[in-house]
Amino acid sequence: MAEGIIAYGLQGVIVDETRICQIFGDQGKLYYYGYNILDLAENCTYEEVVYLLLKGKLPNKAELEQVTADLKAARGLPESVLSTIKSSPKGSIPMDVLRTAASAVSLTDPKPDDNSAEGQYQKAIRLTALFPEIVAADYRVRRGEQPVKSNPKLGHAANFLWLLHGKEPGADAARTMDVALVLHAEHSFNASTFTARVIAATLSDMYSAITGAIGALKGPLHGGANEGVIKTLLEIGEPGKVKGYLDEKFKDKNFRLMGFGHRVYKTVDPRAIVLKKYSEKTGKERGTTKWYDMSTQIETQMKGREKPLYPNVDFYSASTYYMMDLPPEIYTPIFAVSRVVGWCAHVIEQQAHNKLIRPDAKYIGELDKPFAPLAKR
Ligand code: ACO
Numbered sequence: 001m002a003e004g005i006i007a008y009g010l011q012g013v014i015v016d017e018t019r020i021c022q023i024f025g026d027q028g029k030l031y032y033y034g035y036n037i038l039d040l041a042e043n044c045t046y047e048e049v050v051y052l053l054l055k056g057k058l059p060n061k062a063e064l065e066q067v068t069a070d071l072k073a074a075r076g077l078p079e080s081v082l083s084t085i086k087s088s089p090k091g092s093i094p095m096d097v098l099r100t101a102a103s104a105v106s107l108t109d110p111k112p113d114d115n116s117a118e119g120q121y122q123k124a125i126r127l128t129a130l131f132p133e134i135v136a137a138d139y140r141v142r143r144g145e146q147p148v149k150s151n152p153k154l155g156h157a158a159n160f161l162w163l164l165h166g167k168e169p170g171a172d173a174a175r176t177m178d179v180a181l182v183l184h185a186e187h188s189f190n191a192s193t194f195t196a197r198v199i200a201a202t203l204s205d206m207y208s209a210i211t212g213a214i215g216a217l218k219g220p221l222h223g224g225a226n227e228g229v230i231k232t233l234l235e236i237g238e239p240g241k242v243k244g245y246l247d248e249k250f251k252d253k254n255f256r257l258m259g260f261g262h263r264v265y266k267t268v269d270p271r272a273i274v275l276k277k278y279s280e281k282t283g284k285e286r287g288t289t290k291w292y293d294m295s296t297q298i299e300t301q302m303k304g305r306e307k308p309l310y311p312n313v314d315f316y317s318a319s320t321y322y323m324m325d326l327p328p329e330i331y332t333p334i335f336a337v338s339r340v341v342g343w344c345a346h347v348i349e350q351q352a353h354n355k356l357i358r359p360d361a362k363y364i365g366e367l368d369k370p371f372a373p374l375a376k377r
Pocket residue numbers: 009190220221222223225255256257258259260261262263264309312313314
């Protein structure tokens with residue numbers, strides 16, 4: 001980059017090479033290790049994607065059985081992590097509890113700094129297995145319920161719903177959660193993944209990188225937007241009020257509609273296309289398409305603006321989750337339950353060909369100010 005040119009927000013800056021993920025923002029295409037996300041969402045389980053992201057290839061039958069067994073074997077919250085969750089002050093933000101609990105998991109690992117290939121794989125599997133248990137335990141504790149233990153009969157997505165609700169989900173709900181987890185698992189050098197890579201590049205440990213990533217994902221301009229979407233839908237209340245609501249809100253030039261716009265996509269996010277179908281399907285199964293109808297109306301309005309804006313992954317996930325009886329405060333934690341494996345894949349890739357990440361800044365302050373001793377200031 002030419003000296004003196006500032007890329008605010010690192011927009012358009014290529015900081016490294018990666019084999020994990022490719023996005024074509026102007027075409028609305030997304031690939032994990034060369035596989036189109038639409039094929040993965042249609043045909044794969046989350047466990048297959050876990051293997052793909054950690055090993056760089058889709059598993060065969062034996063490999064899938066192995067990774068599934070590894071994930072199940074890594075289930076079971078350590079007592080100290082459970083008590084960290086239980087001792088969180090009333091009213092704590094679920095993403096803050098997840099961040100604290102993820103960090104607490106590291107204290108239960110006898111070799112937290114083992115950055116060997118096998119050590120990294122084990123940590124990635126363990127974190128991926130424990131995230132649903134952490135999120136669900138916190139969800140139940142804050143509702144005054146006892147956390148339930150994982151169900152060994154169930155796969156990752158179905159088990160997550162079991163952990164939340166304490167009962168086996170139906171096949172449709174389990175598949176919807178599975179697809180949502182597949183879609184959220186990876187997205188190149190976004191803010192939280194880049195955070196993880198920055199931490200990994202110091203040769204710190206996987207837990208530190210993932211803990212930092214959770215903090216980045218929490219922000220409303222990143223993973224936190226899905227909670228904002230459902231708040232918007234609830235505020236609007238009914239389909240007939242969409243246009244009036246948006247006209248009123250957009251009188252404020254600084255208004256940001258959550259779930260729209262993206263740094264990379266300049267058209268519809270392909271994940272939103274898939275989740276839109278699940279929003280409609282789940283609505284029909286639940287006997288009301290109200291939230292889906294409102295969402296499509298918003299999408300139409302936003303496309304028709306002078307500067308069109310398109311839905312991102314957070315937009316249709318919100319109405320889908322809402323109709324699955326999942327409360328808004330856990331939408332961003334659900335995102336983390338999926339994305340954790342993508343973060344881990346990037347930590348592994350970063351450390352495999354590492355270069356400390358340390359950009360420059362253009363200094364715009366004063367220099368050589370006369371120093372005054374404390375007594376004279
Ligand atoms: N609502 C209203 N206007 C928007 C929105 C939005 N959601 N998104 C972008 N714009 C407008 C901006 O006001 C700006 O307009 P201007 O050129 O007239 O000043 C223009 O579009 C470009 O926006 P930037 O903020 O410069 O684009 P950037 O790439 O920095 O931001 C971001 C991307 C942060 C995602 C933005 O679109 C946004 O705030 N969206 C809402 C939050 C959201 O949904 N986040 C989730 C993203 S997906 C994810 O992280 C999982």
